[in-house]
Amino acid sequence: VSSENKNEVDYEAIDTEIEAVFVRVKNEYARTLPKKLAELESVIDSARAEPDQPELFTNALNELHRMKGTLGSYDFPELARLVASVEKLLRQNTDGLDPKALSSSFWEQLNPQIAAIWAEGNKQAREISDSAANT
Amino acid sequence: MADDDADIRKICNLSLSAVGKWQVVLAATGAEAVTKAKEEIPSLILLDVMMPGVDGVTAFHQIKAIPSLKEIPVILITAKVQPEELEKYMSLGIAGVIMKPFDPMRLPAEIMRLLSQHYESSGVQSDVSSKKT
Numbered sequence: 001v002s003s004e005n006k007n008e009v010d011y012e013a014i015d016t017e018i019e020a021v022f023v024r025v026k027n028e029y030a031r032t033l034p035k036k037l038a039e040l041e042s043v044i045d046s047a048r049a050e051p052d053q054p055e056l057f058t059n060a061l062n063e064l065h066r067m068k069g070t071l072g073s074y075d076f077p078e079l080a081r082l083v084a085s086v087e088k089l090l091r092q093n094t095d096g097l098d099p100k101a102l103s104s105s106f107w108e109q110l111n112p113q114i115a116a117i118w119a120e121g122n123k124q125a126r127e128i129s130d131s132a133a134n135t
Numbered sequence: 136m137a138d139d140d141a142d143i144r145k146i147c148n149l150s151l152s153a154v155g156k157w158q159v160v161l162a163a164t165g166a167e168a169v170t171k172a173k174e175e176i177p178s179l180i181l182l183d184v185m186m187p188g189v190d191g192v193t194a195f196h197q198i199k200a201i202p203s204l205k206e207i208p209v210i211l212i213t214a215k216v217q218p219e220e221l222e223k224y225m226s227l228g229i230a231g232v233i234m235k236p237f238d239p240m241r242l243p244a245e246i247m248r249l250l251s252q253h254y255e256s257s258g259v260q261s262d263v264s265s266k267k268t
Binding site for chain 2: 068
């Protein structure tokens, strides 16, 4: 290797290295998804169970909003989309309304959406786990 | 860089340090961001908008009220995309807005693009080259 070559920076190799680090960080995040989704569901359940406490409803909205951004940044677009759809539904139905006014049928329509979030989250966590087992 | 979400701090830190080659100082709250900014005098400040307690916008106002920090460009990070909200933030005097989700491989380039625009419109020279965020 000439001294000239020694000073050359292999940007492609650096990018590949950085991408590998991002994949590792994404995988670490994916492994924590079931725990994070359980926390999210718990916050939503609290808002549903105690409709006369509006701060619980605000917590649920904030948590959905936060997770949407984080999931997208960790490159889980489908999961981010599913979480965003629940956030949107909650916001649309409470725009200017007291959360107490939400009917039980409204909350019931969230169930399949939350189930879809769980299915996608578990799928992502399983795929990461399987790929780790195969390497 | 301030965000109450540890996962966002982690990916942002990785992006800014590994891709952007910047020195990064992290804060978990708006109040911590102001304190650390006073200690570190960074070249750029990134603030998440939605943080409990002192949120990003309040932290921005506190930073701008401190003489040693008032010239430092501040970029807000937010998942909200309403155009009127964007306009409101820009009218405060921030250097730009990064939308969540962001692509960590492209985040530093996006920041540099926002800063170029900001400096071009304000006619000030950029100081984000030795880079502490």
